[in-house]
Amino acid sequence: MLALVFALLAAPPHSAAPRLRSRVAGWRGAHETTIVGELTTLLAVPNLASDSVNIRRNAALLVAMLERRGAKARLLELPGSPPAVYGELLTPGATRTVVFYAHYDGQPVDTGRWASRPWSPVVRDGPLTATARELPFPAEGGRFDPEWRIFARSASDDKAPIVAMLAALDALRSLGIRPSVNLKFFLEGEEEAGSRHLRDMLTRHAETLTADLWLFGDGPVHQSREPVVSFGVRGVMGVQLTVYGPARPLHSGHYGNWAPNPNVMLAHLLASMRDEEGRILIERFYDDVRPFSEEQRRALAAMPRVDEQLKGELKLGRTEGGDASLAEQVSRPALNVSGISGGRTGSAAANVIVPEANAYIDFRLVPDQRPERIRALLEAHLVKRGYHVVQEDPDSATRRAHPRIIKMTGDAGYPAMSTALDLPVSRAVIRAAEAALGRPIIVEPPLGGSLPLYEFQEVLGRPLIMVPIVNHDNNQHAENENLRIRNLWDGIELYAGLLARLGREWRGMVP
């Protein structure tokens, strides 16, 4: 029905991207409480992938939201999986089809650490500092200070992009402009739970999802608060390591210095794997790293340096990697020790030799590293350091038989994904985005973070480009996740411009 409405309207003006932007902004200014209201309604529904009742409440709400825009919408199902929400909005005359991806599930919450309840959205006058104030939501038709923030689980990651895209459609319709491409929606419901059913979902519904390009609305914009388009993500692999000491906790005075100390073993092991500058010391680790293309190198060098600003924000006196920029450091493979534990520290400390110590590591991988190969290299490193490697808790006989035992578990992980910068579609997206903004956009060869985007490329074989909108300082995955209002406004303008221009730029490209 919406398509019909567009068809009856005059074609949009030719140039005038900045003009479009200000017209979208004007429309938004008159609808701020409606837009934010749609977002907070969505945020109020708990969205753990494991909470099957509530996750379906989210999905049903999204179907209704899509249908309100005239999209044909339905759930894509797979046994044992949260549903994906699918929507389709065809534009008469459009020759290219774009799938917009976002996910509607969120990370687990540690409620005790939140300043307000994770699924009860509140607005505050800025980041959560000591002086931050909670404010009442403006009355209908009112305005938001763009520096205010909405606090709730998934405010940024990843419900805001969904609401931004729908608001962009509303804005275009209101301005009498129709999208330049056919638009499909694929809203995933278990991204934060590891996307276990994603491959099956894509395979089963491949025909439905046929398209020329996937646009990903996930992840943050640049730390300079400038918009960015990203052409890749790193892969990731989680590894849990457990080293063993005595079978029961021992008095450190009577047995320490004799019973092997797992905390010390773990310290030596971790130190052997990675230095304090980020260099990974596992043999052959860098063998499969694909060198950057000239265009990627140029894009990396052109990215604004935010290192000093961030060091101030994060109270850092140094960074890893010497003079290398943040952008360079997160485009390389990484070994992040996310967690260590063994016995207790602080006021709960006790003088014991503990039975085991644990470390959780996330490896970040770049093209063409494969998780299974990295796991094999890690295992070889452990063996070389005298460890007997097991996948299950060792039994007594195993513990007695080996001087050093390590349990290595974790997830299968996934490889990186990269879209070449010199594809016609890549150039079209960059040009359309720049037209939408009225100025250059930051081009990020890979995003530092990880998403299982290789699945899309492997299963569907289409290029994939990310158009994030949310603020970088959003406490994503942690307590007090938040969305800066201006990022929502900017996102609506970017998405509206992309929808209006992408088809035309694309047609103009020589393949």
Place this chain on the structure above:
Amino acid sequence: MLALVFALLAAPPHSAAPRLRSRVAGWRGAHETTIVGELTTLLAVPNLASDSVNIRRNAALLVAMLERRGAKARLLELPGSPPAVYGELLTPGATRTVVFYAHYDGQPVDTGRWASRPWSPVVRDGPLTATARELPFPAEGGRFDPEWRIFARSASDDKAPIVAMLAALDALRSLGIRPSVNLKFFLEGEEEAGSRHLRDMLTRHAETLTADLWLFGDGPVHQSREPVVSFGVRGVMGVQLTVYGPARPLHSGHYGNWAPNPNVMLAHLLASMRDEEGRILIERFYDDVRPFSEEQRRALAAMPRVDEQLKGELKLGRTEGGDASLAEQVSRPALNVSGISGGRTGSAAANVIVPEANAYIDFRLVPDQRPERIRALLEAHLVKRGYHVVQEDPDSATRRAHPRIIKMTGDAGYPAMSTALDLPVSRAVIRAAEAALGRPIIVEPPLGGSLPLYEFQEVLGRPLIMVPIVNHDNNQHAENENLRIRNLWDGIELYAGLLARLGREWRGMVP
């Protein structure tokens, strides 16, 4: 009055230590339910130092128990402190005075982890295994299987030695043998709460506590289950180290490899401080270590090796220190990493760069190491590795100004205590104990554990020797603390022999 009874009796036979031992055992066989009954009555009174009502009920009961043996008994008071229980039993003609030390307070309990209530003593047919059975206490005059165990808080640590000493007095009186020394009792009421008032207590009551020797009834016998006399303890000092990363948790994909990773920093730091064999790598750490005397070396070498037995029990495939025995390893200074923490591991793991990582270390010190000197050496080590050392949480300016910051806190700690093996009194105690047992006793130059015994030496200037009696596998400080009945019987025989022989052996020694 008891002294008067002894005075009227014939002098004890000259030789015949084994004969004395079997006579004591015979007496005990006829009084087992009485002895255990006195212990369980004492164990039934809750004994947290902080529980001022119950701690005084313990003290009053102990006064009554001492008075039943004819001792003059009273409470030694100090404002704000649980009372110490003092008792005095003079022997006409004795020229030496011995203070018997034990403590009647116990460690805090985590009731949910106990198989039976901590202050409701029960008897079981052995250690608390899956097949262990709780038994009824034998009727009056009945017997205990010596492998049975009494389960209650302080069954081993440290009420059993008190009951053993009183039973030894009863046995001697019944056999018509009088102690060879004047005996004083000093029963502390806040040892497990850190002995905060001990120094003041000893200072204020120094005259009352005048003696030639302190005998300590605390700690376990050797892991071989053989009796032991110990001539020292190690000092201890707890240090908490905190290293800092970004001011807030960061997504490891977007910031890892650039933001300093505190878990990695801590790993490198700990690895720089101690190797995997127990050797401490802090410069000059061993400077003040007093070499063992020839006698101490001989005693260490003569200690039974329980390493293989313990490796089996503890499911160990190796021990630290190469071929060195447990006894050697715990007679050396040690750096035990008791706890590490930074972020989360296991199912709670998250891909973040955490703001800080912590380690808790207990240093074990030997003569003549001083805690304040060790702390200075540690600080120098940290500075050498590029750390700015602080004692409080660093503020923003401090964090920005220094590439690496470490917070170092902890307790003041205390030094080791050692009594030379070649003092006349040391040789007298060894000979009297061996006479009591009828065979050699294990001589332990230092106990691996730590007790603030240096306080006694510093304040009172008298030698101090430990004569422990309880089983090593007693779950001391933990849930399901227990006493093996045979250890109580052995303890009564050892203490009776010491009381009967010590004065005579001592007189025979050339100073």
